[in-house]
Amino acid sequence: xxxxxxxxxxxxxxxxxxxxxxxxxxxxxxxxxxxxxxxxxxxxxxxxxxxxxxxxxxxxxxxxxxxxxxxxxxxxxxxxxxxxxxxxxxxxxxxxxxxxxxxxxxxxxxxxxxxxxxxxxxxxxxxxxxxxxxxxxxxxxxxxxxxxxxxxxxxxxxxxxxxxxxxxxxxxxxxxxxxxxxxxxxxxxxxxxxxxxxxxxxxxxxxxxxxxxxxxxxxxxxxxxxxxxxxxxxxxxxxxxxxxxxxxxxxxxxxxxxxxxxxxxxxxxxxxxxxxxxxxxxxxxxxxxxxxxxxxxxxxxxxxxxx
Amino acid sequence: xxxxxxxxxxxxxxxxxxxxxxxxxxxxxxxxxxxxxxxxxxxxxxxxxxxxxxxxxxxxxxxxxxxxxxxxxxxxxxxxxxxxxxxxxxxxxxxxxxxxxxxxxxxxxxxxxxxxxxxxxxxxxxxxxxxxxxxxxxxxxxxxxxxxxxxxxxxxxxxxxxxxxxxxxxxxxxxxxxxxxxxxxxxxxxxxxxxxxxxxxxxxxxxxxxxxxxxxxxxxxxxxxxxxxxxxxxxxxxxxxxxxxxxxxxxxxxxxxxxxxxxxxxxxxxxxxxxxxxxxxxxxxxxxxxxxxxxxxxxxxxxxxxxxxxxxxxxxxxxxxxxxxxxxxxxxxxxxxxxxxxxxxxxxxxxxxx
Amino acid sequence: xxxxxxxxxxxxxxxxxxxxxxxxxxxxxxxxxxxxxxxxxxxxxxxxxxxxxxxxxxxxxxxxxxxxxxxxxxxxxxxxxxxxxxxxxxxxxxxxxxxxxxxxxxxxxxxxxxxxxxxxxxxxxxxxxxxxxxxxxxxxxxxxxxxxxxxxxxxxxxxxxxxxxxxxxxxxxxxxxxxxxxxxxxxxxxxxxxxxxxxxxxxxxxxxxxxxxxxxxxxxxxxxxxxxxxxxxxxxxxxxxxxxxxxxxxxxxxxxxxxxxxxxxxxxxxxxxxxxx
Numbered sequence: 001x002x003x004x005x006x007x008x009x010x011x012x013x014x015x016x017x018x019x020x021x022x023x024x025x026x027x028x029x030x031x032x033x034x035x036x037x038x039x040x041x042x043x044x045x046x047x048x049x050x051x052x053x054x055x056x057x058x059x060x061x062x063x064x065x066x067x068x069x070x071x072x073x074x075x076x077x078x079x080x081x082x083x084x085x086x087x088x089x090x091x092x093x094x095x096x097x098x099x100x101x102x103x104x105x106x107x108x109x110x111x112x113x114x115x116x117x118x119x120x121x122x123x124x125x126x127x128x129x130x131x132x133x134x135x136x137x138x139x140x141x142x143x144x145x146x147x148x149x150x151x152x153x154x155x156x157x158x159x160x161x162x163x164x165x166x167x168x169x170x171x172x173x174x175x176x177x178x179x180x181x182x183x184x185x186x187x188x189x190x191x192x193x194x195x196x197x198x199x200x201x202x203x204x205x206x207x208x209x210x211x212x213x214x215x216x217x218x219x220x221x222x223x224x225x226x227x228x229x230x231x232x233x234x235x236x237x238x239x240x241x242x243x244x245x246x247x248x249x250x251x252x253x254x255x256x257x258x259x260x261x262x263x264x265x266x267x268x269x270x271x272x273x274x275x276x277x278x279x280x281x282x283x284x285x286x287x288x289x290x291x292x293x294x295x296x297x298x299x300x301x302x303x304x305x306x307x
Numbered sequence: 308x309x310x311x312x313x314x315x316x317x318x319x320x321x322x323x324x325x326x327x328x329x330x331x332x333x334x335x336x337x338x339x340x341x342x343x344x345x346x347x348x349x350x351x352x353x354x355x356x357x358x359x360x361x362x363x364x365x366x367x368x369x370x371x372x373x374x375x376x377x378x379x380x381x382x383x384x385x386x387x388x389x390x391x392x393x394x395x396x397x398x399x400x401x402x403x404x405x406x407x408x409x410x411x412x413x414x415x416x417x418x419x420x421x422x423x424x425x426x427x428x429x430x431x432x433x434x435x436x437x438x439x440x441x442x443x444x445x446x447x448x449x450x451x452x453x454x455x456x457x458x459x460x461x462x463x464x465x466x467x468x469x470x471x472x473x474x475x476x477x478x479x480x481x482x483x484x485x486x487x488x489x490x491x492x493x494x495x496x497x498x499x500x501x502x503x504x505x506x507x508x509x510x511x512x513x514x515x516x517x518x519x520x521x522x523x524x525x526x527x528x529x530x531x532x533x534x535x536x537x538x539x540x541x542x543x544x545x546x547x548x549x550x551x552x553x554x555x556x557x558x559x560x561x562x563x564x565x566x567x568x569x570x571x572x573x574x575x576x577x578x579x580x581x582x583x584x585x586x587x588x589x590x591x592x593x594x595x596x597x598x599x600x601x602x603x604x605x606x607x608x609x610x611x612x613x614x615x616x617x618x619x620x621x622x623x624x625x626x627x628x629x630x631x632x633x634x635x636x637x638x639x640x641x642x643x644x645x646x647x648x649x650x651x652x653x654x655x656x657x658x659x660x661x
Numbered sequence: 662x663x664x665x666x667x668x669x670x671x672x673x674x675x676x677x678x679x680x681x682x683x684x685x686x687x688x689x690x691x692x693x694x695x696x697x698x699x700x701x702x703x704x705x706x707x708x709x710x711x712x713x714x715x716x717x718x719x720x721x722x723x724x725x726x727x728x729x730x731x732x733x734x735x736x737x738x739x740x741x742x743x744x745x746x747x748x749x750x751x752x753x754x755x756x757x758x759x760x761x762x763x764x765x766x767x768x769x770x771x772x773x774x775x776x777x778x779x780x781x782x783x784x785x786x787x788x789x790x791x792x793x794x795x796x797x798x799x800x801x802x803x804x805x806x807x808x809x810x811x812x813x814x815x816x817x818x819x820x821x822x823x824x825x826x827x828x829x830x831x832x833x834x835x836x837x838x839x840x841x842x843x844x845x846x847x848x849x850x851x852x853x854x855x856x857x858x859x860x861x862x863x864x865x866x867x868x869x870x871x872x873x874x875x876x877x878x879x880x881x882x883x884x885x886x887x888x889x890x891x892x893x894x895x896x897x898x899x900x901x902x903x904x905x906x907x908x909x910x911x912x913x914x915x916x917x918x919x920x921x922x923x924x925x926x927x928x929x930x931x932x933x934x935x936x937x938x
Contacts, residue, residue: 022842027749034745035757037738040786041810042763045775048785052778087684094680101671102678110681112925116689119921121871122769123891124910127898128692131699136903138695162688183392185671186359189379190386191406191457195672201405205396217765224768227873227891231898244770244874251774251878260778263771270766274759359670379670 049267052260064250064258065265072238073246074265076157080242081222084161088218089211092169096207097199100177101185111174117166126160126231133159152234157242160228165218172214176207213280220273224266308371309335309493310356310461315365317351317517325351326362327517333510338487339495340508340525344540348517349497350389353463356495357386369461385454385492387464391446393438399425399449400434406457424452427486444475451483455490462487464496468503480507501541505529513537531647538567538638538645545570549610553634554588555652565640566648568613572636575604575615577622580631586652587633592624606632696914699907711908716884717893721912724890727801728869731808732816732862739816739865740824740858746817747824761817764810769874776807777879799881804889807875812865819861823854856931860924867920871913 022030054061064070095114099107117125131137133150143150150156184206188198204211226244233240235249243266250259310333317326326348333339341349354360356367358379367374374382394402403424407417425431428448438446447467454462467483468476484507487494498504504511505525513520513528513536521533532538539546550566551557560566574581581587590606597603602617604624615632617624624630635653639646700708711717746758764772780787780797787797797803832845873891880887888896890913897906 021748026842030741031745031749031751034738034742038742038757038760041806041813042760044785045772045779045810046760046763046767048779049771049775052775091680091684094677094684097673098677098681102669102674104674104678108925110685112921113685113689115921115925116693119867119871119917120693121891121894121910121913121917122873123894124696124871124913127894127906127910128695130898131695131903131907132692134903136901138698159688159692163692166689182671183388183390184394186379187386187388187392187394187453188405188409189359189670190357190382190384191453192380192409193405194380194409197409198671199673202394205394220766224766224771226768226770231895244768247770247774256778259774263768263774266768266771270763270768270771273766274762277762278755278759361670 046267049260049263052256053264055260056257060257061261061264064255064261069237069241070243070246070262073241073243073262076154076241077223077243079154080158080161081219083158084165084222085215085219087162088165089169089215091166092171092173092214093211095170096173096177097203099174101182114167114170117163122164122225122227123231125163125228129156129159129163129232151232152236152240154240156232157229157240160232161222161225164225164228165221168218168221169211169214172210172217173207176210177203180206209280209283213277216273216276220270223269308332309337309369310495311366311368311371312356313366313368315352315355315367316363317348317355317360318363324348324517326355329365329514329517329519331512331519331522333493333495335493336491337493338484338507338509339493340504340511341495341497341514342501342504342508342511343499343514343520345499347499347514349499349514350465351517352514353465353495353497356461357384357463358382359386383457383459383461385457385459385462387447387450387454387462387467389466390470391438391450393446393449393453395438397437398434399430399436399438399441402438402449403452403456405453410457420456424456428452442475443471444479447471447479451486455492460493462492462494464494466497466499468498468500476503483507505541513540515540532638532645534643535567535640535645538640542569543571543614544568544638545613547611547613547637550637550639552610553608553637555586555634555650556637556648559648559651560637560639567638567640567645568634569636569638570603570614570616572634573613573615574633574635575606575617575624575630578631580621581633583633583650583653584631586650587631590630590632592626592628592630595624595626604630606630608632693914696907696910699903700911703904703908707904708908708911711905712912716888717890717909719885720888720890720893720909723801723804723887724870727804727889728808728812728866728872731805731869732812732866734805734809735812735816735865736858736862739813739861740820740854742813743817743821743824747821761814763814764812765814769811769872770878772810773807773875773878776810776875777803780806780879798879799883799887801887803879803881804876804887807879808865808869808872811872811875812869815864815868816858816861819857819864820854823857827853856927860927860931863920863924863927867917867924870920871917 021027095110098104099111130151132139133143133156134140135144135151137151150159184202185198188202193201223242224244225242226248229242230245230248233242233245235241235245237246237249241249243262247259247262247266250256250262312332313330315326315329316324318324329348329352341353343349351360355362358374358377362375369382379386394405397405400421403421404417407420412420421434422431425434428451430445430448430452433441433445438449441449447470451464451467468480471479480503496507508525510523511525511528512522515536521528521537523531528537529541532541538544544567547553547566547568550564550568551560553560556566574587575590575592578584588608590608592604593607593612594605595602596605598616601619602624604615604617606613606615613632613634633650635650637648637650639648703711742761746754746761777784777798779785780790780803782788782791782796782798784798790797795802797806827850831849871891873889873895876889877892880889880892882888882892890909894906894909894913897903897909
């Protein structure tokens with residue numbers, strides 16, 4: 001996106017006649033206002049995490065992120081993401097394929113249903129699984145008899161995480177595959193490719209960056225989910241504590257530096273996510289610019305086709 | 308017959324039919340132009356032949372064998388898509404080789420075939436390029452080579468020149484015609500541009516609102532249009548509302564009917580220039596259009612306005628000049644059919660009343 | 662030929678649709694249905710008592726009010742940031758552009774503790790505000806700050822592409838018709854942005870109502886004053902009052918669905934406008 005933005009700008013703003021754009025003064029004022037707002041709301045909180053994390057020195061930082069409870073929380077978080085992300089990736093691929101390659105009734109309803117988990121409060125996302133599998137839940141007694149524990153254990157944490165991160169991959173892929181159309185798949189079909197060959201050799205290479213970004217987003221949310229997991233986890237240190245829950249416990253125990261130290265790990269992950277997003281956008285905008293420049297007519301036709 | 312289509316129908320959703328009771332046959336090795344206005348059902352018909360759409364009813368036979376139930380993968384048809392649909396993540400070589408790798412051909416066989424096609428399409432040296440590094444004409448040729456690689460028996464091309472700018476388009480269609488006749492492969496291409504169809508095709512199928520209006524060689528279709536639509540669609544023409552008022556046609560055309568006239572069948576000139584002065588009538592010049600190779604004159608006659616072609620070596624005319632007009636031929640619309648009518652006075656140079 | 666209309670050329674419809682329906686049903690629809698079933702098991706008077714209790718009503722009020730004000734603040738600054746990012750050049754623009762997405766990527770709990778430490782009376786910003794008598798942390802104002810943080814990218818990212826697609830020519834046309842800059846912006850540019858701004862507002866508002874992680878740290882969680890609805894659900898669950906928790910959740914779910922439909926409607930309307938033009 002950033003690449004496309006620069007392409008839209010005239011080389012020097014001041015070269016344009018007066019009264020067509022904002023005056024340089026107004027322009028500086030607006031930039032200043034936007035940056036001030038971003039600084040207060042986003043930038044200062046970001047920086048503060050690292051400063052708080054290192055306030056009591058490197059040694060304490062190191063100790064905070066290597067103590068056994070932190071490590072076990074990290075392990076649990078990674079394990080949860082390692083289950084939730086592949087599941088939702090498979091689902092996202094299936095949903096995008098069904099929705100973008102075929103016509104059927106109720107498509108819009110299906111798309112809305114896929115968005116549903118985004119609209120539900122994280123706390124309610126946890127609550128629904130407590131209602132199903134908790135001790136007083138619908139399946140609680142049945143599970144209890146068989147000694148299966150879901151709530152306050154790993155399965156509950158995984159379920160809540162899967163629910164919360166459910167739409168990410170599908171939502172990245174659907175618009176992407178819609179804009180790409182089905183012509184390449186049809187071309188592959190006329191050349192004799194079977195369904196699997198078509199998917200693996202034509203579709204997958206075309207969507208790999210979008211898919212990658214969807215998985216990164218899904219992973220970021222899966223590792224960072226707090227509300228839903230806090231309802232279904234039992235907050236048992238060393239057993240059912242994920243990293244965000246560990247941060248909460250440390251914070252509530254007034255171990256601020258340790259809490260921010262562990263938080264800084266998740267911040268790094270968030271920054272990697274943003275970096276991946278920029279990289280994917282840079283790649284796609286470059287690819288788009290490359291396909292569009294030499295042949296303006298083809299681009300026009302392509303746009304029509306997309307409708 | 309190589310390709311036979313019988314009573315084919317296709318409707319999308321609840322709308323009007325896209326293809327409406329279409330039947331035709333195509334002999335082996337012919338190059339067919341599927342012509343008609345946009346939205347006339349041409350692409351739908353082509354996609355049904357390819358197996359990319361399934362017909363609601365009717366039958367498609369290739370080599371006498373019904374293929375309705377065959378998936379596109381099994382039909383052995385080459386398809387060139389309107390926007391080429393090149394695999395954007397594969398280079399030129401891999402695009403062309405795709406169909407052969409699906410067939411699990413040997414690497415050496417594939418390499419030989421791709422080289423052959425690269426040479427044939429003039430793309431040698433570009434095999435490592437990606438689609439976005441090619442010009443429109445080059446992409447078109449890659450799409451063509453890719454479709455030909457698995458040696459299909461039938462080649463379908465959906466608006467193959469639509470996305471290419473005008474200048475390259477002319478070169479490309481001459482090239483394509485030569486190449487296809489050299490290969491001898493049965494081919495059908497869709498176009499909405501009649502010049503393209505006339506120039507390239509051995510035979511034209513004219514489709515309008517899903518119905519097949521006429522099938523025939525370009526010249527036949529031009530000279531003997533069978534329906535009012537074809538008469539007005541092919542060539543440059545004008546519809547006359549009062550043809551019975553034209554000199555020579557008063558007895559042959561009933562009042563209230565309409566007729567189509569082409570400028571190449573109308574002469575307009577000064578006294579003494581016309582071939583059959585006795586069959587002409589006076590008119591007034593209203594507009595003059597320079598068409599490069601000739602002049603087009605719009606003349607007003609009693610109740611009709613029509614266009615006439617005039618060679619450039621004749622004396623110049625001015626707007627407002629009085630000229631003699633001779634109509635050689637009319638296409639008289641009679642319901643759903645068209646009757647060709649030559650000016651009767653031309654063949655009777657000494658009418659009875661002299 | 663039987664069933665010809667339903668035949669499809671590309672393969673995998675049955676498989677992919679099967680996976681979608683099965684997984685969607687199991688992971689999303691069945692669990693959400695649980696809330697409805699649980700609520701259906703309550704008597705109407707019990708349900709009413711659970712959702713109309715003063716503490717519950719106060720929590721709704723706080724959740725809605727703070728989410729609304731936060732989305733409204735973003736409605737001013739979001740388009741401003743989007744405009745600045747699309748139209749102007751300044752050093753570090755690309756970094757700032759990615760920074761807008763930070764609230765999407767940052768775990769909510771991390772955002773929560775960071776905002777609390779900054780806006781607490783002893784924090785970086787809080788210490789400047791405290792002498793002025795402005796308390797942020799542990800007041801509704803703090804909740805709003807957290808929700809502004811959470812909602813910002815929704816509005817920026819829905820408005821930004823629209824500004825990118827704006828044709829400079831229409832602005833120039835307004836100039837040729839004699840309009841000066843401010844009037845051009847007000848009459849030509851802003852109307853084009855309104856549908857996207859509304860969509861972004863609805864998304865930020867919906868997210869704000871349900872937000873939990875970034876709020877619980879900064880809100881102070883005082884019943885009747887700074888206790889948000891999601892926290893109250895959590896509290897009831899910890900007291901094993903499942904019915905009470907479910908009743909509050911039910912009300913919030915219905916509101917969420919309504920918001921989701923409203924957002925879809927707004928987006929559908931915006932897309933229809935584009936196609937028609």
